[in-house]
Amino acid sequence: MSFSARLTYSAVIASLLTVTTLAPTTRAQAVPAPGLCAMDTSRGAIPTRFPLDACINNSEIVLRDTLPVPVNLSLTGSAGKPVKIPTDFGTAADLTRLAYPDPLLMLPGDIMRIPVAAGPASASIAGTEAGGFYAIATTLNDFLPSGAAKAVWDSAATMVSEMSDDIGQYENCISGKNWIGQLGCQALLIRNLAFAIGRGVITGTAGAVLALLVNTATFLKWVHAQPEAIANILGHNRTIAATAASAPTAGSPSSGPTGGSTAPGSGVQQSDCEAFVADVTVPDGTVVSPGSTFDKTWRLRNCGSTNWSGLTAVRVSGSYGPTSFAVPTAAPGAVTDVTVPITVPTQPGLSRATYRLQAPDGHYADNSFWVEVEVAGSSPNRQAVTSYDQMRPGAPYHGYFATAWQPFTAASNTITWVSATVGNPAAPAGGIVQGTALTMRICTDPNCSTIVAEAHATIVNYGETGTDIGDIAVTQGSTYYLAWYQPSALNGSTWVTYWWSGGNTISTSDSMQAIVRGYDR
8 A cells, every 4th residue: 555644643642631731832934944055046946835944056955854743755856865864862763763764754853965966856745654653752752761772672662653553543443433432442542552551661650651641741742733733744835846957068067966866777766656556465454364474466556757677675664574575677657566475473453564665776766555464363251350250149138229339359451241130029030121221330439420331231130130341441450349220110119139248238238249350451
């Protein structure tokens, strides 16, 4: 699949934040910056309201990313191999470069010097999927130890990538749901983020990192700054064009840059590009077995003006698939199939590896293509862990109740099943009472001032009335309350519930006849 920038992280993440909103900081619009080079507009000018600081002269275009988000660079024509000058060597920036080694990716503060030869050339910018990764890495910066071993850094990059994917899954989850459904998506996201952090080896305090992610002022500032930055990228002229240089007069020296241009037919020309046509095999989202290998075939088109020769597809993001592989020769306009064996990760979930075409001299073609699969996981036993179980025959006490509850300590990080026993003499014992439901809740206190989950189970008279409540994220080791409420009277008769200790009245009851089960996800 060809590259499509994801620019909605701010809207996704902002909906998770529960702290006071900060006013966005207004940033002055980027303007031509002669200080970046010796400005000379003989071959072109900086477009009005170009999103980045920029400078152009007869031999180069120079850009500086003054936005709070990363951008991706695209070159055409006689633009040569760019030279990137990083200015931010902090942990977050280094992690982003580790996860996204694309030489045309510019992080905030980066300077890119692009040599241009005598022919027409252009440099364009676009949003990049690295933006969400960079934002999360910036937020978690305080938890990433400086001077750590490479293994720790690799783990950090994996952790942040997983968190970024979780946010993308949350975006899909909330699509088309009302606010009640979106609350479930939010709980799922927060749980998944906690799992991603817990699997990292950066810190043992996943809860503290998660709290930082959803409360940090630094992250809020990024969230509020991003919409303006994206508006700058989308709403303004994003391309700087250099016209062909005037032919030098006799005896005058050449003013073009040295190097950076390739001879026709020798590789990816700066005017050339790769265009994705189709996934011939294994389309995006295909479910595959962990660690399996398959042949992936992309159909690509040479959308440039010169032959592809000696090209290599280089993996620029992702952690599986070959790091590089050869690409067949293709004439301008020709369509070719590229096939390579792919071995997928063993970790369940959605996983992508992205490739770009590169010439022997290091130039990258425009655009990218990728393989994206869903690695299947084994179906877990969702009732493997019991947090509370007093569901057995012979409870010595029963009585009328308006509300009954039972405290329990969560033995797992996910609750999936709850049940209790109620009975009514107006219905047969052991039978299903159609049209009558028992409302059950998981709460943080006996009064249910904070409701974690609510379910309605069809009553099994004097038996176990229970239901699967989905995957409800809880904090393992914390105390919760299972509460249930008097159902509607049946033929004028009210309901009773059962307990094992505490005496004959519901006000002193204890060890209620109920079950709470779940699993560690």
